[in-house]
Amino acid sequence: MPIKDLINKLDELLQQQQDKSRFNKYKNPLLSLITPGWYFADSFKLNHSVPLKWENYEKNDYVSKLANNINEIDTSIPEGSTFEVNFCSWYQPYHFAPRDKWGVHIRYRCWGTLSVELYRECPNLINNCIDSVKAAFFYLYIHEFFHHLIENVTSIIEIECKDPFLYVNYLSNIYTKIFNTSECLEESLANSYLFERNDLCHIEKEYLERKLLNQNPGYNSFINYSGANFKDGLNQLISQIATNFEYSSTAKIINIAEKTEFTNIQYLENIPIWIHQTPLPLY
Numbered sequence: 697m698p699i700k701d702l703i704n705k706l707d708e709l710l711q712q713q714q715d716k717s718r719f720n721k722y723k724n725p726l727l728s729l730i731t732p733g734w735y736f737a738d739s740f741k742l743n744h745s746v747p748l749k750w751e752n753y754e755k756n757d758y759v760s761k762l763a764n765n766i767n768e769i770d771t772s773i774p775e776g777s778t779f780e781v782n783f784c785s786w787y788q789p790y791h792f793a794p795r796d797k798w799g800v801h802i803r804y805r806c807w808g809t810l811s812v813e814l815y816r817e818c819p820n821l822i823n824n825c826i827d828s829v830k831a832a833f834f835y836l837y838i839h840e841f842f843h844h845l846i847e848n849v850t851s852i853i854e855i856e857c858k859d860p861f862l863y864v865n866y867l868s869n870i871y872t873k874i875f876n877t878s879e880c881l882e883e884s885l886a887n888s889y890l891f892e893r894n895d896l897c898h899i900e901k902e903y904l905e906r907k908l909l910n911q912n913p914g915y916n917s918f919i920n921y922s923g924a925n926f927k928d929g930l931n932q933l934i935s936q937i938a939t940n941f942e943y944s945s946t947a948k949i950i951n952i953a954e955k956t957e958f959t960n961i962q963y964l965e966n967i968p969i970w971i972h973q974t975p976l977p978l979y
């Protein structure tokens with residue numbers, strides 16, 4: 697289902713809700729993890745005039761700007777590249793306001809320092825500035841794209857089960873409670889999804905494996921869900937989200953997930969991408 701239709705159906709479902717007090721509590725639980733300073737900061741939308749593909753990406757202004765200045769990027773303060781933990785990148789769901797900023801968010805400085813790291817250390821990228829900048833982008837994007845896929849699958853379940861609160865309940869009661877711990881299955885799977893797509897981000901597999909194994913708890917458990925184990929992990933995660941539904945319904949939903957985005961690596965497009973340069977002052 698095209699993303700626009702999915703969002704419209706979700707809105708229709710929300711409008712049908714009788715319980716307005718619940719509707720009013722529909723706040724984004726992720727704000728407790730990604731500080732509002734970054735979450736609501738000014739950001740620039742990357743232009744999608746061409747499909748999001750490796751071959752097209754050097755036409756992007758940010759890529760050439762970073763590549764041309766790669767030797768001037770200040771790496772004296774380590775930024776880290778553990779996605780949400782370092783506020784390096786995050787996914788802003790369309791379930792919450794402000795919906796005009798939903799999509800993948802990337803911090804420019806972190807994209808830069810990660811590019812330098814790949815340029816200096818990643819065996820297949822050493823001294824290749826353009827490809828290092830592109831690889832850093834796809835590394836961040838593919839991980840965050842997984843969170844988008846999970847939101848989409850949840851929306852499909854919500855529409856099917858006529859319950860628009862599954863996603864917010866999962867984020868509030870499960871994800872935010874176990875974030876940055878070894879229990880955080882969604883982060884393990886997001887990294888596993890990225891690891892299996894090392895050809896899309898052009899980062900040598902062994903290098904990528906070492907890098908992800910050095911990340912924070914949860915993130916570094918990706919290795920338990922690589923290869924054939926990914927499917928089991930995905931089933932577990934969907935069971936966490938659709939916790940109130942019977943197995944037969946969950947099994948049907950897993951089918952939806954398998955038939956659509958999760959097996960289709962070409963589905964890397966049409967997601968808004970936002971670049972952040974400065975946090976919002978919090979005073």
Ligand SMILES: [Zn+2]
Nearest residue numbers: 779780883886
């Ligand atoms: Zn993540």
